[in-house]
Amino acid sequence: MDPGMEINKFPALVFASVIEYLVLTVGIYKAVRLRLVNRRFNSEILFAICIKQVIDIDDPATPWVSSMIDPSIKARIFLHRSRSGKGKQDSYVTTITSVNKAIDLLTQQTEEGRNEQHQIIAEAICAMHPYGIKIWHRTININTHIEAQNILSGAIVLGNLPLVKSLLEAPNASAQVNFETPYFGRPLQLAAVWGHLHIVRYLIDRGANPRAISYDSEDNDGRNWDARNWDAHMPAFALPVVALRAAALGGHEDIVNLLLEPEHRLSTTSKEEYFRAIMAAARGGHLNICQLLIALTGKTLRYFPRLRDEIFGEAIVHGREEVAQMALDSGIDINAKLWRGGGEDVSALYIAASRGDIRMVRFLLDRRASIGPYMTLTLNPIESATYSGHQEVLEILLERRAYDGGLLEVAIKGGQARLVKWLLGKYPSEITGSNQYPLGNGLNPVGTSMLLSAITVRNPDIITLLVNAGLSLKEICDAEFVIHTAGLLPSRWIVDFLVSLGVIDLDPKDYESYQWTPEEDELLYSEEIGRVKVSRRTWQWVGKH
Structure with missing residues (x-):
């Protein structure tokens, strides 16, 4: 019998206590992955994590969790803190609280409408800053000007054009069309990534600069355009961006086309920014936008081997099969080594196996990706899947290559008890x-x-x-x-x-x-x-x- 059906018979209080204990036992990251058991199970898991907060999202044992979980879940956590009065020193909480209160007064929504607005605004901040924004305590004086800009940003995220107009056109308005708040970024980029074409048009008519770069740091910090500077889990719009890249990441082709019109288009000398936009589209899996932007160069992707390699890496990391196929069609070697950050370059199959991406693993194997062994200091794809505990991926790989030992110790070192048991039996x-x-x-x-x-x-x-x-x-x-x-x-x-x-x-x-x-x-x-x-x-x- 399905254990999920059995647990559903528990009284509500007992059921909730069991789920809380489960979250405490396995941690937030594992608990989030368990949500698909059934609707009640999912609801109680989220309640324990987001409302009861039985484990702090910034627990010192897992400080990385905050950047790894879905922004919508993280938003629920900080939204509850804003409502309960917890975390008053956290800039997430104070900004979410102040923006939501202001928007509530301005929109006079129903309770259901307010709750939806609050979640969207919290999610926008959490998606913008997956690693946290506590640094702004040290560098930004939260004055009335920034507060006004935060409120404008909230209106933009909600797609509320009348409110956006009132905030920008009011006498003595503090918010400005080209001013940037550290919590949301620039208005035009924000409207572009959230896909609000009507607000993008209004902001441009109002004087928003489509060529402006958020944070004004990308050209000054020594970094270049490639994906090697991007964390695999960080949204591309969390980095310094222009509006074109934000729209490309969101997959908003109508906004991309608007920003490519001659009067809004980036300079022809801004090749690297076009490359960044292509990379953002690749990350989001938006093949049409990738192809549109590549076509603007007047050349094929084969002409840009470095860009092609980076696109392939983004496609593999984020499970974008169509984009990966585009890179393969452009001549990349399916066994080429890709930069993975903090260590030795590895193959696409290694990356897909370590992520447990069954579809991408099959995609690569069907196109004759090599399993190895590789003459490297790192693990090969089979060992990578083993260390990460992906049994189904491991079984797929072992169908293609005879087992030659060594996996049991790899699984042990990865702390994969379930896989150790399976390997001991096999x-x-x-x-x-x-x-x-x-x-x-x-x-x-x-x-x-x-x-x-x-x-x-x-x-x-x-x-x-x-x-x-x-x-x-x-x-x-x-x-x-x-x-x-x-x-x-x-x-x-x-x-x-x-x-x-x-x-x-x-x-x-x-x-x-x-x-x-x-x-x-x-x-x-x-x-x-x-x-x-x-x-x-x-x-x-x-x-x-």
Whole structure:
């Protein structure tokens, strides 16, 4: 029977408590991915995350979550804070609160209309600044001029042209058509990315500059146009942009065409800004806009190999198959190495596999992408899928290449307990093979190194699986070696767990002699596994499942 159907029978209070416990156990990022079970489950998950806020979105164990979750969910979190009075020192909250109050007075909406407006305005701010805007506390004096500009921005996001007109045309209006607020950006770019053609036309008629660059920093910070400076999860309009790029990202072809009219078009010398707009369209998956902008150059994409390579990378990272096909049709090698940021260049198949993008993996394999192995210092696509816990992708790849071992330890190091269990069942000989690995005072079976890896990532589920498969460290190395090699002094709880399982023997005198880190300080000294700082509270946040 479907477990989702069974849990639906719980009384409302019990059901809510179960969901809260689930979120606390698996963390925000995993919990968000669980929302598809059914409508009630989804609603309770969002209530626990956004309203109850059982985990802080800026929890020190996962500071990256704020930039990774959908802006609509993040907006609900900060919108609730604005209504409840929490987070008064957070510039998200103060701006959302002030803009919504002002818009409410000006529009006199129904309660349902107000709620919808509040969500849109909060989402606009959160999408604009996925990494937060706390820096503005130090650099911006929030004066009446910026407040007025924020209110104008809220009206633009809502697509309310009469309100936009009243705010710009009122006597002694503080808001200006070309002024930029750090919370929303420039009015024209904002209208372009949200697809409000009527407001774009009005703003241009009012004197908005289609060629103006938000933040005025792109030409001064030493960066160039390529995607290598773009985070894979950051919306393109969160960076300094002109209106053309904002419209291209949003896929608003009517606004793109308007901005390409001779009187609004960028200078013919602004080749790099056109390239940026093409990249934004590629990121959004808007093939028609990509082709339109490329055609304006008078050349084919083959003439711009660097741009073509960057377009291909954006298409792979964001799962845009049509755009990827355009790059392939333009001559890019499907096995070309793409820049991934912070490490060695990797193949498109590696990227798709690490993201668990089944459709893109099949797309690339059908076009004869090579699985490897590659002569690199990084993982190959099979190992990439394994480390990230994408079992279905792994199975697809293993259909194309014979298994040659090594994946169990990769899954262990990624903290992927579910995948470890699957691999143990499918390849049980891997932990009892003849491979030798240096450990302690000599060479020992590779299985013992796997157990030590599981201990290092502090995952009791994986440790239990390996112990049940017959592994132990008692006869291989002493407890002191394990504790220090795996860096367990900040994690007394995992040492207690190892002793209880019989994995190690620890003399009570030695146990008491260690300078254990207080549990409340564990995160300060913990290792980061899968982008999670692991502690007794957070170890289950690691891994896909």
